[in-house]
Amino acid sequence: LNAEEYERRARQLVPAAVWDYIAGGSGAERTLAANELAFDRYQLRPRVLVDISHRSIATELFGATLAAPIGVAPTAYHRLVHPEGEVATARGAGLAGVFHVVSIFASRSLEEIAAATDAPLWLQLYWLRRREVLARLAGRAADAGYRALVLTVDTPVLGERLRDVRNGFALDPSIRAVNLDVELTETVHRKQEAASALAIHAGETFDTAITWADLAWLRTVSSLPLLVKGILTAEDARLAVEHGVDGIVVSNHGGRQLDGAVTTLDALPEVVAAAGGRCPVLVDGGIRSGTDVFVALALGADAVLVGRPVLWALACGGDAEVANLLGMLTRGLDHTMALAGRPTLASIDSSAVRR
Numbered sequence: 001l002n003a004e005e006y007e008r009r010a011r012q013l014v015p016a017a018v019w020d021y022i023a024g025g026s027g028a029e030r031t032l033a034a035n036e037l038a039f040d041r042y043q044l045r046p047r048v049l050v051d052i053s054h055r056s057i058a059t060e061l062f063g064a065t066l067a068a069p070i071g072v073a074p075t076a077y078h079r080l081v082h083p084e085g086e087v088a089t090a091r092g093a094g095l096a097g098v099f100h101v102v103s104i105f106a107s108r109s110l111e112e113i114a115a116a117t118d119a120p121l122w123l124q125l126y127w128l129r130r131r132e133v134l135a136r137l138a139g140r141a142a143d144a145g146y147r148a149l150v151l152t153v154d155t156p157v158l159g160e161r162l163r164d165v166r167n168g169f170a171l172d173p174s175i176r177a178v179n180l181d182v183e184l185t186e187t188v189h190r191k192q193e194a195a196s197a198l199a200i201h202a203g204e205t206f207d208t209a210i211t212w213a214d215l216a217w218l219r220t221v222s223s224l225p226l227l228v229k230g231i232l233t234a235e236d237a238r239l240a241v242e243h244g245v246d247g248i249v250v251s252n253h254g255g256r257q258l259d260g261a262v263t264t265l266d267a268l269p270e271v272v273a274a275a276g277g278r279c280p281v282l283v284d285g286g287i288r289s290g291t292d293v294f295v296a297l298a299l300g301a302d303a304v305l306v307g308r309p310v311l312w313a314l315a316c317g318g319d320a321e322v323a324n325l326l327g328m329l330t331r332g333l334d335h336t337m338a339l340a341g342r343p344t345l346a347s348i349d350s351s352a353v354r355r
């Protein structure tokens with residue numbers, strides 16, 4: 001009936017080290033905890049005697065019509081929790097009428113995922129040192145009908161995820177980032193004492209030298225809309241807009257990168273103000289219910305992404321449970337709109353909440 005139930009059930013189903021990989025954050029996990037708590041600081045200001053008999057939560061994003069302003073956040077290696085992996089996730093998103101941002105570290109091929117669903121798909125990229133790999137992925141995504149690229153910019157190096165370090169976490173060789181060449185993924189499978197193979201892998205493959213100026217290169221290899229994910233300040237939102245991005249995702253990577261970073265809900269208003277309506281602003285981190293979606297929209301988000309809850313639902317039963325989770329969020333948003341007297345997305349403004 002809610003995300004928490006999926007969380008409890010998934011925890012019983014998933015191996016302990018995989019659970020730690022999914023649940024964990026970086027450092028002392030302060031930002032991880034703060035993301036969810038941030039929602040508790042907001043209360044709704046319901047309006048009454050409003051005609052809510054016709055409500056509409058469908059929306060358009062990059063040319064696709066969505067049942068709700070909700071998408072699946074990019075998360076790596078879905079086959080860790082379900083044999084069908086991203087294929088099941090994408091099918092679930094399609095059933096719920098929302099979009100799916102496929103991770104560069106997906107454990108099913110971009111083409112298999114696209115063939116399985118009519119959900120709008122976007123591809124998330126980390127900037128690898130081997131640029132030609134990015135160019136190839138962007139080309140494959142466009143050919144397979146993906147509608148946008150999402151460059152994650154909060155991960156020049158991997159956050160210190162102590163749970164993974166403690167577990168010496170490495171990926172079983174049966175679960176691979178299949179969209180990348182084998183030689184680019186080897187280290188992620190090499191188990192080491194008191195070290196995260198994922199962090200070592202990122203250290204070997206990610207380009208730590210890129211700056212705003214490099215976005216222009218990505219533009220030369222793809223004409224898909226380009227979003228940047230991991231913006232937390234007005235300064236960077238302005239730079240993003242100046243560099244012509246098509247969308248911004250306010251994100252702290254679910255508390256997995258810079259521990260102590262501002263919560264996404266707190267960063268959202270300044271980013272929205274700085275973007276000034278020049279591109280859509282999305283947000284992720286700690287969104288667990290339709291009410292949470294409502295609060296994010298009231299603070300100016302055009303849409304939200306949901307990370308861990310999708311993995312919990314996937315672990316519990318594949319596409320049907322993913323569809324159920326996303327449907328619950330959609331219905332929860334609709335229900336909140338009805339009781340708050342805000343029947344349209346446009347009517348959910350900052351007066352709908354108080355801090």
Ligand SMILES: Cc1cc2nc3c(=O)[nH]c(=O)nc-3n(C[C@H](O)[C@H](O)[C@H](O)COP(=O)(O)O)c2cc1C
Pocket residue numbers: 021022023035073074075076103104105124152229251252253254255256284285286287305306307308309
């Ligand atoms: C297990 C896991 C794997 C993730 N993998 C990626 C990834 O490959 N690329 C990326 O941009 N973000 C990744 N993220 C971050 C999510 O896209 C998203 O920002 C975050 O999960 C949102 O917070 P939430 O889990 O509280 O909803 C990952 C998050 C988790 C929990």
